[in-house]
Amino acid sequence: MEKFSKEMLKKLANQVMFDLSDEECEELQEEFVTYLKQLDLLNKINTDDVEEMVYPFDTPTSFIRDDEHEYALSQEDAMANVPLKNENYVVVPKVVK
């Protein structure tokens, strides 16, 4: 399990924007062992010439909607759940320094 070092798992976590504790990394290392064993089961299935199944039914609904205004979030509603705001702006630390 060398490839699933703590550093690698933390890097994986940081790429999707959160941290893992050392203890969580250890748990995850163990979980990866089972996960990879289960993944081995997939390789027993022949999928030559099989197309990926992305959704249950191959009949996506696609249509061109009428160019009519139906629904839009009001500014007030859009801002209703913002944790920190100033008038109509979402407040975050300065980005350009």
Added chain:
Amino acid sequence: MRLSDFSKDIEKNVDLSVSKLNDAQKKLNAIVTMIEPDEQIKEVKEKDPALPLYGIPVAIKDNITTKNIRTTASSRILDNYVPVYDATVIKKLKEAGAVMVAKTSMDELGMGGTNLNAYTGKVNNPYDVKRISGGSSGGSAALVAQGVVPVALGTDTGDSIRKPAAYCGVVGFKPTYGRISRYGVIPYASSLDHVGYFTTNIVDAARMLSILAGRDDHDMTSSYEPVDDYEKKLNSDIKGKKIAVLENVMSSIQDERIIQNFNELVEKLEKRGAIVERIQLDDALLQTLLPVYLIIANAEACANHSNLDGVRFGMREEGKDLEEIMINSRTKGFSSAVRKRFVLGSYSLFVENQDKLFRKAQKVRRVIVNEFKKVLDEYDCVMASAASTIAPHPEESVGEKMSDTYLVAENFMVLGNMSGYPSLTLPSGFVEGCPIGINVTAKAFDEQTLLNICKAVEEETGLENVTVEVQR
């Protein structure tokens, strides 16, 4: 409680439910938010008393957005989130005259099958509070089983309605993918997510489908298939109906009492004229159900939840810059279990892993569904015991993670999510005083046949409208 047990006296209906809610909450811990019903009662009073849910109290899983009512999906990161719109299913419930009384606990963001991983803690099983309710729609299942509400909404990505239904002894129904709109439902894995519900009997399950189903332009995966009057057309004559028993599942169950319960039911269905045959799918294929599910679900979940960052909504943690705010908010906002699943999901989406993991899983999914479809081309439904045990205690392992009991019997219901076919669990008996259930799956959009067969099952078990009433 049946829908037909309720009068047109809205206050009386709601008062009864609310008084039970308080007692049930102490016993079950099934509720995230109690909903103040007065405004809704006023609105319903303006409506036609002939509406199908006129003045009926209902509970809602906490991942379904409700305007002006806190919706957390049992996650800390959404603990302060108050939606500004209603999900389509909520609109439909309101239009039918229902009164919402509670938002129910779930495994965080739908990710789990035990309801142990909820921000508000474990949901207790109404039949034995030390045992789990099952999840992820555990709070909804427990409240219906406890006779607090006759109907509760849930969602189902792997078996999140049908497994807790089995553990809590109620009907849990996930119709065909696309049958019920998912607009306004906080997603888990979009290609597997379904909206469904719990009732105490099949007649109510049929009525609820006509109320909730139908095309919705806000959900591009919702279907144009016509919606029927399923309750009116309910017919338990199953003479000549062909039922396939999924023998892989039955042979991997260890508990003889569950097998016996199932076999006795099969005999009764045969006496009613059904043709029951035991079929076997390729074992190697069924063993891939769980890994295929995990790869697809974790990857889709990781992508879907990238918008939960504490910046525009949800719980924000401070940081010196935007990136640190996001990392701190997500680290504290998601439980350990969810973050670990996201890492697994992210791993399979890496460019170098996509072909051998994510795309491979999507291909195996098609192979599985093709095999399952062949069975349903020949039979009217597929049937098996819904779980290999009664509801376990929290510390009890579901079994060795690579065993057939775990890989097949505990996870086969995900066939309904991968295929999108309608699937229903209903009670079939009791073991050690705790409920057990059977699962029935039918062809895509053939909910009527599914409900008809389940009505026959219900007549044979006699377990219609069974609840553990709160003692008052």
